[in-house]
Amino acid sequence: MQQSNHSIPTTDPAIDWSIPASGGGSTLPKVLSPSSSVGGASSLAAITENTKPKILLMGLSRSGKTSIRHVIFHKMSANETQFLESTPKIDKIDISNKSFLNFQLWDMPGKLNITQYHKGDGTLNPHLQAIFRDVRILIFVIDPMEEHNHALENLHNLITVSRQYNPDLKIEVFIHKSDGLTDEQKVETIRELTHSINSKLKHSGHGDVYICFRTTSIYDHSIFEAMSMACQQLLENILQPFENLLNAFVSSNKMEKAFIFDVHSKIFLATDSSPFDMPMYELCCDMLDLIFDLGCIYNCRGLNYSEYHSNRVLRMGGDEDVDWESKEDVTISAIRLNDTVLHFKQINSHLALVCTEQTQNGELSPSGLLDYNFSMLQNGINEILDIATL
Secondary structure (H helix, E strand, C coil): CCCCCCCCCCCCCCEECCCCCCCCCCCCCEECCCCCCCCCCCCCCHHHHCCCCEEEEEECCCCCHHHHHHHHHCCCCHHHHHHCCCCCCCEEEECCCCCCCCCEEEECCCCCCHHHHECCCCCECHHHHHHHHHEEEEEEEECCCCCCHHHHHHHHHHHHHHHHHCCCCEEEEEECCHHHCCHHHHHHHHHHHHHHHHHHHHHCCCCCCCEEEEECCCCCCHHHHHHHHHHHHHCHHHHHHHHHHHHHHHHHHCCCEEEEEECCCCEEEEECCCCCCHHHHHHHHHHHHHHHHHHHHHCCHHHCCCCCCCCEECCCCCCCCEECCCCCCCCEEEEEECCEEEEEEECCCCEEEEEEEECECCECCCHHHHHHHHHHHHHHHHHHHHHCCC
């Protein structure tokens, strides 16, 4: 393979990583035009200027990367994603808009071959070095219906190269489009992929790398669960305090399960320590959708994305806390499904508590006790956010 030693353009860090169709040698990244939707500063240093946590979304073409981000962060229906085109360049998405979460998601081109961007001395070009040094989480998407060898080789190359510049990088593998697999096939696929990639890494001297495999699909809630678990790794300073608060709340009110959701993306930031139950999680997500569908119809001001309900909240990844005028409008709801009651309680304009309760003889928990305990939970969460350094 021909080694390219051309100078790296630094007029804009927005890079087109497209690979020539002929496959004849590597091409250097090309700078996007100023009219591109992905803007940038005027030098290579601009890549690292932004202090927001970064998540890379990578995988082969047609593996489902772009569909994932559109379903979770752009509210696109799963059926509409079949009309999406492959990603030809790096697409940087700022998640902070309307959300408690505050990070950048970089959707990388599926045709990117990391080995084609080595310089003559074996190191990466400065653009990729800067990208990998700043990334917190790498999510690699694999289509289990396709042949695995090419994807695993690509993943192996990514891990071995990225660890040179960021040994603390966390690796998540989404075995996507798994809705067509049975439970037995999912377990077998995870076992096969885990064995294959661990063997490759051990052979190359990277046997200490931990990779988390998750089966996902945009046609159910598994993709929201998987992205939630990935994003929680950006919340290490508040995750355990949130869990402790939820444990106390669940115990005091005899709840079955409780989640703290980012209401815009349906990503849950924390849950109590009781065993995770997927059907119960799906019910909580469905309630969240119902509340906001009704909120759009009736113009519920308490769920205005542009404002915080609490007086003082620190958003994830931000450097400064923000003071907002307190709002009296809040949203609360309870839905009974046979012996199960779903409770929705708004914490602030970005966060909500959704919990489940099993009733006995149709009797609910005393509303006064529940409201008081929720107010204690709400105050605790706001105090944690007020002092946390995320």
